[in-house]
Amino acid sequence: MITAWNLPAEPNLFVGRESDVDELVQLLDVARVVTLCGAGGIGKTRLAIRLAARVAPRFSGGARLVDLSDLGADVSVADHVAAALGLAADSGTPLPERIGDRRVLVVLDNCEQLVGECAELSRDLVGACPGVTVLATSREPLRVPGETVWRVPPLSLGGDPRRSEAVRLFHARAAAVRPGFELSDELLPQVVRLCRALDGLPLAIELAAAMVRALSLRQLIERLDDRFRLLSAGARTAPARQRTLRAAVDWSYRLLSEQERLLLRRLAVFRSCWTLDVAEWVCQGDGLPEEEVLARLCDLVDKSLVVVDGEIAGEARYRLLETVREYAVEQLSQTDEEMELRRAHLAAMARLAVEFKQAVAPGARTSWAVMERFGNLFDGLKSEISAALDWSIAIGRQEVALRMLTDMRYMLVASGRNLGLAGPLDRLLATETGDLGLLGQATVLRGELAVQSGDLATAARCARSGLGMCRSAGDSYGEAVGMILRAQTSGEQEPLRQALEVAARSGDAILASIAQGTRAGLALHEGRLHEARRAFEEVLALCERLDNHWGLSNGHIGLAQVARRVGDSATAKRHYESGLRLVRHVDARQQTISCLAGLGRVALEQGDLREARARLTEALELSRDAGLRTGIARRLEAWAGLLVAEGDERRAVLLMSASVALRERRPEAREEEILAPARRSLGEALVAQLWAEGAAMSADEAVRCALDGTLPERSDVPVVPMGQDSKLTARELEVAELVSRGLSNKGIADELVISPATAARHVANILAKLGFCTRTQIAAWVIEQR
Ligand SMILES: Nc1ncnc2c1ncn2[C@@H]1O[C@H](COP(=O)(O)OP(=O)(O)OP(=O)(O)O)[C@@H](O)[C@H]1O
Numbered sequence: 001m002i003t004a005w006n007l008p009a010e011p012n013l014f015v016g017r018e019s020d021v022d023e024l025v026q027l028l029d030v031a032r033v034v035t036l037c038g039a040g041g042i043g044k045t046r047l048a049i050r051l052a053a054r055v056a057p058r059f060s061g062g063a064r065l066v067d068l069s070d071l072g073a074d075v076s077v078a079d080h081v082a083a084a085l086g087l088a089a090d091s092g093t094p095l096p097e098r099i100g101d102r103r104v105l106v107v108l109d110n111c112e113q114l115v116g117e118c119a120e121l122s123r124d125l126v127g128a129c130p131g132v133t134v135l136a137t138s139r140e141p142l143r144v145p146g147e148t149v150w151r152v153p154p155l156s157l158g159g160d161p162r163r164s165e166a167v168r169l170f171h172a173r174a175a176a177v178r179p180g181f182e183l184s185d186e187l188l189p190q191v192v193r194l195c196r197a198l199d200g201l202p203l204a205i206e207l208a209a210a211m212v213r214a215l216s217l218r219q220l221i222e223r224l225d226d227r228f229r230l231l232s233a234g235a236r237t238a239p240a241r242q243r244t245l246r247a248a249v250d251w252s253y254r255l256l257s258e259q260e261r262l263l264l265r266r267l268a269v270f271r272s273c274w275t276l277d278v279a280e281w282v283c284q285g286d287g288l289p290e291e292e293v294l295a296r297l298c299d300l301v302d303k304s305l306v307v308v309d310g311e312i313a314g315e316a317r318y319r320l321l322e323t324v325r326e327y328a329v330e331q332l333s334q335t336d337e338e339m340e341l342r343r344a345h346l347a348a349m350a351r352l353a354v355e356f357k358q359a360v361a362p363g364a365r366t367s368w369a370v371m372e373r374f375g376n377l378f379d380g381l382k383s384e385i386s387a388a389l390d391w392s393i394a395i396g397r398q399e400v401a402l403r404m405l406t407d408m409r410y411m412l413v414a415s416g417r418n419l420g421l422a423g424p425l426d427r428l429l430a431t432e433t434g435d436l437g438l439l440g441q442a443t444v445l446r447g448e449l450a451v452q453s454g455d456l457a458t459a460a461r462c463a464r465s466g467l468g469m470c471r472s473a474g475d476s477y478g479e480a481v482g483m484i485l486r487a488q489t490s491g492e493q494e495p496l497r498q499a500l501e502v503a504a505r506s507g508d509a510i511l512a513s514i515a516q517g518t519r520a521g522l523a524l525h526e527g528r529l530h531e532a533r534r535a536f537e538e539v540l541a542l543c544e545r546l547d548n549h550w551g552l553s554n555g556h557i558g559l560a561q562v563a564r565r566v567g568d569s570a571t572a573k574r575h576y577e578s579g580l581r582l583v584r585h586v587d588a589r590q591q592t593i594s595c596l597a598g599l600g601r602v603a604l605e606q607g608d609l610r611e612a613r614a615r616l617t618e619a620l621e622l623s624r625d626a627g628l629r630t631g632i633a634r635r636l637e638a639w640a641g642l643l644v645a646e647g648d649e650r651r652a653v654l655l656m657s658a659s660v661a662l663r664e665r666r667p668e669a670r671e672e673e674i675l676a677p678a679r680r681s682l683g684e685a686l687v688a689q690l691w692a693e694g695a696a697m698s699a700d701e702a703v704r705c706a707l708d709g710t711l712p713e714r715s716d717v718p719v720v721p722m723g724q725d726s727k728l729t730a731r732e733l734e735v736a737e738l739v740s741r742g743l744s745n746k747g748i749a750d751e752l753v754i755s756p757a758t759a760a761r762h763v764a765n766i767l768a769k770l771g772f773c774t775r776t777q778i779a780a781w782v783i784e785q786r
């Protein structure tokens with residue numbers, strides 16, 4: 001599901017540009033890439049947001065703002081766009097393919113630092129996705145074919161001066177800092193002069209207007225003239241507007257008090273945004289006591305150097321405009337404070353993690369409202385958390401970073417939000433710095449993240465090594481979470497018993513609830529329904545006492561599954577609905593998906609096909625966006641059931657087969673429920689052919705086939721009926737050999753100079769002839785034959 005909007009609310013009055021917006025609205029009807037170009041501070045971002053809000057209703061998939069100024073060290077533009085669209089990063093499938101033909105407006109803000117990458121991505125997006133329009137802001141054009149470069153003009157100053165945009169902006173902002181500020185006939189010419197000197201640049205005008213609080217207009221103009229003379233002498237080569245802006249920022253910086261300057265410089269350490277608490281922790285120090293930070297921050301807001309927009313977990317969210325941030329970064333780099341600040345920044349993030357850890361410690365009576373607040377806080381400060389991790393190795397603070405991650409552990413695993421931290425965690429672990437217990441816990445956490453993304457091999461490896469380290473270090477908590485991970489990856493029961501013992505000894509109800517939940521899940525999987533029900537009820541009881549909605553929701557999902565197994569749809573429905581209600585206000589994707597999918601299946605069982613289709617659509621879209629293969633595979637299986645009920649057996653067979661292939665497992669009895677009626681109505685041969693085609697579909701093809709009925713591309717290789725025993729052809733032997741070398745269909749296609757669809761068909765035939773269902777089985781067979 002691409003959530004429709006993420007455009008920020010406008011923080012203050014937007015002035016003028018009416019005809020510009022009208023013109024651009026029309027332009028976006030015909031142009032697929034529009035770049036708003038111009039100097040820093042000329043108003044590109046404001047204009048883009050205004051424009052996007054106007055045209056958003058045209059885009060059924062929504063309008064999404066992607067701010068590229070806070071891009072982390074190893075995040076690609078494509079991943080950033082994916083995240084802004086609500087898609088999981090790095091699913092292995094190229095972004096354009098994942099967007100498909102959805103109609104979305106992608107607003108790429110601040111492209112200048114990554115012009116090349118933005119250009120490539122824009123070209124790919126408009127090339128492959130007919131419904132995508134790109135609106136970019138940049139100090140320079142992207143230079144891609146089909147791009148319309150629209151130069152953002154300065155605010156107008158001609159005609160009736162009182163009506164001009166520049167004067168209106170000055171007036172609005174001055175009145176905001178000095179209530180009652182009137183533009184008398186006497187003042188008007190001075191304001192016009194000032195705006196002219198500032199080249200009609202909105203940011204420069206705002207900075208100047210903020211100063212009428214303390215200075216008269218005459219004083220303002222005199223001082224401005226001084227500054228300009230000084231600066232333009234030094235930077236003759238820079239374009240005029242850039243010089244003006246630099247002069248304006250520099251000038252307002254110089255008019256700040258020593259403490260304000262100190263704070264502005266220190267704020268440059270934030271990659272994206274901050275809250276008051278965090279600013280107090282990070283920016284206090286020499287020359288600025290903690291209790292002064294708030295007052296100075298307010299001063300900087302008044303002077304238009306800091307912007308307040310939006311909220312993070314109920315607290316005001318602050319940030320610097322890009323131009324001001326660049327200036328502040330430059331000022332900071334001229335001091336020797338930078339390293340110290342990075343450390344303070346990491347320490348602040350670590351402090352939040354410690355607070356969270358205390359909130360979930362045994363015996364802490366933390367309400368769900370507080371937990372929810374933590375969830376939203378970590379989401380809001382995501383860029384800062386990854387910035388701190390990016391820097392931790394460079395400033396030699398790996399241990400602090402690792403501890404921060406392990407302190408956040410429950411947040412990351414219980415809610416299914418991994419915040420994109422697997423990559424940084426891998427890098428930190430590779431430095432092998434930290435005590436054994438810490439490394440052990442961090443390794444287990446890595447494994448838990450792997451479970452979330454369906455990478456069970458990595459999870460099992462991490463369970464083994466993490467558990468070993470925690471044991472050697474005598475860290476009983478680490479050992480307990482390691483054992484739960486081990487049970488999750490191996491299906492063993494014994495480790496759970498031990499984990500439950502640790503939980504009982506330490507009075508850790510959260511740990512107990514996770515162990516019970518895992519036990520219940522295993523029992524359910526193995527058909528021990530009584531045990532499963534008891535354990536899920538235990539999870540509910542534990543989480544009820546804890547007021548923990550993540551756990552409660554999991555308990556309800558489990559009980560719903562048990563109810564479905566015994567054919568009690570009404571009870572199942574009730575539990576799924578309760579589960580969904582519990583996680584309404586936070587991002588708990590996994591739980592939401594499970595409940596929606598469950599409700600879809602129940603509706604299907606009750607014969608309510610409309611409701612089933614609606615719920616299963618939502619669930620499949622969310623799974624696709626989260627990029628979880630096993631999740632997609634499960635949803636496809638439910639879809640196959642829906643399609644049979646709707647009478648579309650062809651697609652049902654395709655999706656069932658794709659679902660089995662994606663999970664790399666053998667067909668089981670429950671597939672027969674779909675296949676038997678299909679065989680009767682379509683015939684053996686066609687079902688076999690469809691089965692082979694389904695097995696060759698990629699996850700995205702299968703999702704498209706479900707959601708919009710698109711059928712996969714046909715290839716030129718005939719299909720072998722399933723289970724037919726015949727020898728492999730020479731070509732198939734060749735393909736099998738390549739499969740055993742680990743090549744994908746694309747790789748095989750490249751090697752043999754055939755189309756990927758043909759390669760897929762060969763692979764499907766090999767599977768059918770040998771009676772296998774995974775590529776690994778083919779590989780093992782090839783090795784045996786040698
Ligand atoms: N039309 C307008 N009405 C009111 N305020 C405006 C307008 N245009 C710009 N501003 C204000 O001027 C400042 C600079 O604008 P903005 O951030 O959009 O510039 P930009 O061109 O995107 O700069 P950068 O290149 O640094 O990103 C902001 O505080 C913004 O709110």
Ligand SMILES: [Mg+2]
Binds near residue numbers: 110
């Ligand atoms: Mg901008």
